[in-house]
Amino acid sequence: MATNIGMMDSAYFVGRNEILGWINDRLHLNLSRIEEAASGAVQCQMLDMTFPGVVPMHKVNFDAKNEYEMIQNYKVMQEVFTKLKITKPLEVNRLVKGRPLDKLEFRQWLKRFCDSINGGIMNENYNPVEGRSRGGKEKSVKGASKASKSLQTNNMHHHPPVTTSTKPTGLKQAKSHAVGGGSNSSAEVQALSKELAELKVSVDLLEKERDFYFSKLRDIEILCQTPELDELPIVVAVKKILYATDANESALEEAQECLDESLGLEAAEEEEGEEVEEEAEAEEEETKT
Template sequence: MATNIGMMDSAYFVGRNELLTWINNRLQLNLSRVEEAASGAVQCQMMDMTYPGVVPMHKVNFDAKTEYDFIQNYKVLQDVFNKLKIEKHIEVNKLVKGRPLDNLEFLQWMKRYCESVNGGIMNENYNPVERRSKGGKERISRGGSLKISKSLQANNMHNAGSGDTVGHNKASGPRHGKTYAAAGRTNSSEEIQALSKEITDLKLSVDLLEKERDFYFAKLRDIEILCQTPEFENLPMSLAVKKILYAADAKESALAEAQEYLSQCLNGADNEAEEE
């Protein structure tokens, strides 16, 4: 069972329609485009179908809408890969963007891998709808318990406050307490939404900065390779450029030194020409 499937493998010649049909039939979904799997939830369930019980389905969010939620799903998938010792790098930054080609290639790899397990014999008793609903129910149950716990805690605080208050209208205590609690929940919800948006915005900014960094690094690397080419590496211009590339002090530009070096080379060449 190979985890390193080369790009020339037959897996990557599976068309979109065939791939989507396979996924929809196996997982009882209704995907019409490969980009709809960008959240990572489909891939998690493909692994759950292949290795029943290995994927914590209650952590998989099939209703994910933001990149932050997508990333959480891919973290679950990566944990599963690590647990199963699957050496496959997940290009999360590309997949969450919903680009068709990136998602197509990853789904093609997933299909090929899943089919290679157990000689291609899939678990016919696997119920994908039930597995998804169980995960959803567990998430709802956990969320409900949390809300109930918070509600009980709030009521206890209100009751304690009304009992300790002397000379005040007892009827007004709980009513005001509920108002404050509701306001607190609203503010908390708004803060969570604001923080989630801020996290998403920051991640997008980081992605853009990383792309810009990689772009300019690639340019510099191309220049370095060109300057190291045997027929060019000893030319004055190549040597001057390498002085800038390899400058150790980041605070001081090596441009002046490179320009001075070029000037000396040119003056030396002119003097030799005059002597001849």
């Protein structure tokens, strides 16, 4: 069970769109943005699909929007981690209000973890929509769009049409407001479009930089795996840094200790070898005399 996955694992190079597609496909949802899965409810259901019956879905709130509601969902997830003996640290504060990268990394880990169970084979007997119906709320989940449409149809059949009046409707008011502030709206759209273009350029540059450094680390890893170099102290120390699983603590100190210990042993062996050679030379000189 892949509970501890190193930061250099391929799992952490899966893109946002692939994660989003994986969630929508597995849980029969129609999320348009990865941020819509920030409440923790989707993650709980993904674990429920992977380990049926382990997650108390009646405690999961699919309509969570406030921090305290999201925290409750992640508490449910923590209980599941404890039951399954998953050692992955669940940093709730960072997942609720941390950086987008922290949230993405957790979803990348979750995909890698779920794919490692039963070879990633989907549980065909699991009904995601039925699973969500066992949750606390489900109003904000787009997977329930069919139910909302049927309710709208029933309302249209059972309620008489609204009679017209001399007062402008909400739609007309909205149109008149849009016409009045058209120039401002156009300027805002242009500004947002420019900002979006700049953000896309920044993302592309960051991805290229990430790939550049990853390729270098991969070359170092391949070099360290050379059989002739595998047992060298410096190679052992480098591997400790490459394969460290704790993202919050640096492995440099541990690697340095390992290297110092190895070098200390080598120095002691060299001194011992020199002493043996000196003793042998002394014995040889005594024999000659």
